[in-house]
Amino acid sequence: MKKNKWGLIILGLVIFIIVITFPFWYGKGKTSPAPTLSLDTPAIAQLKEKRCVEDTSFMRESHMKFLGTWRDGAVREGKRLHTARDGRVFEVSLSGTCLKCHSNKEQFCDRCHNYLGAKPSCFSCHNIPGEVKK
């Protein structure tokens, strides 16, 4: 009886290890192409200097935390203007400022979020300009 027990335990462990490492060996060698983000919008085309509120690498890495500070500042402290590091002043507004330039949410925000499986809930309340008619 004793031997039998160990056999079962080892079998269980092997199955456990196979299941837990499944994503690693299943995806091995496969590549999924990185999303290409489109900056082709009328508002961006008109910009002389193609620069977001802060520089691209900062926005790419930290836009979520950055938008979090915008959100808390605007809602809780009434800070509705943001002075960027280079001195330009922006209205603190997701629909009004961010989406004014990035009017192609599907080719910009969504592509990366879908690729990474990120599901921000911003737009369950915030309006997407153009989707609602004035």
Add this chain to the structure above:
Amino acid sequence: MTTNRREFLKIAGVSTLSLIAPAIVCPAWAKDKIIPVSNSPEALSPSKALTAKRWAMAIDASKCPADCVDCIAACHATHNVPGFGNPKDEVKWIWQEKFAAAFPNESHAYLRESLQKQQLPVLCNHCANPPCVRVCPTKATFQRHDGIVMMDYHRCIGCRLCMAACPYGARSMNYRDPRPFIARINPDYPTRTKGVVEKCNFCQERLAKGLGPACVVACKEKALVFGDMENPQSEIRLLLEKRFNLLRRASLGTKPQIYYIL
């Protein structure tokens, strides 16, 4: 393996230590990175914004023509308030109540008939001592320095404690996704989502742009007066000095800031 009491206490002790160690030692990896967002010491506030020490509203309902709902329509259109079409799910920021419902303590059977029939506009009282703020476990409901009792919808977990705490029924829950029930979405103001509570915000988003509250602007009869209670020269203070006025259920100690001229 059997664990005796001594073993158990050892494990519990080590676990506790490992939990609190980062807070005491605080190595670099345990610190939240602070991202400098702005160089400006304090964010500018647009010079045209309307500001006050203590926002309040006076309502002279005797000026309200029968069946007029201009203030309600303007508010609900401005703020994307959904119409679910049944009283159980109703979401409302400003609505009407009979005198007896709005002022249960002051009402009696021999009151002037016109007053008994009168529909009073009612809304969040932006209480100076707001019970909703006290009970909210997430600080989603908070009081601004200018007295506005405001909601941070991002933080609301839909527990509805605030609805139980508010003695005026000024708060509504979105039991369903409100978007399909908004007649026409105002693109300049967000909607809410399923599972959050909402209420009047004294049009803080309009005040920031230098505009008066939507209901006040919409009222052709000038029945609603909005202003700063801390300024003795403000229109609202001068008006309240002249006319007898009541607060809804003042005995509860919530210090409501909607003054009803009767």
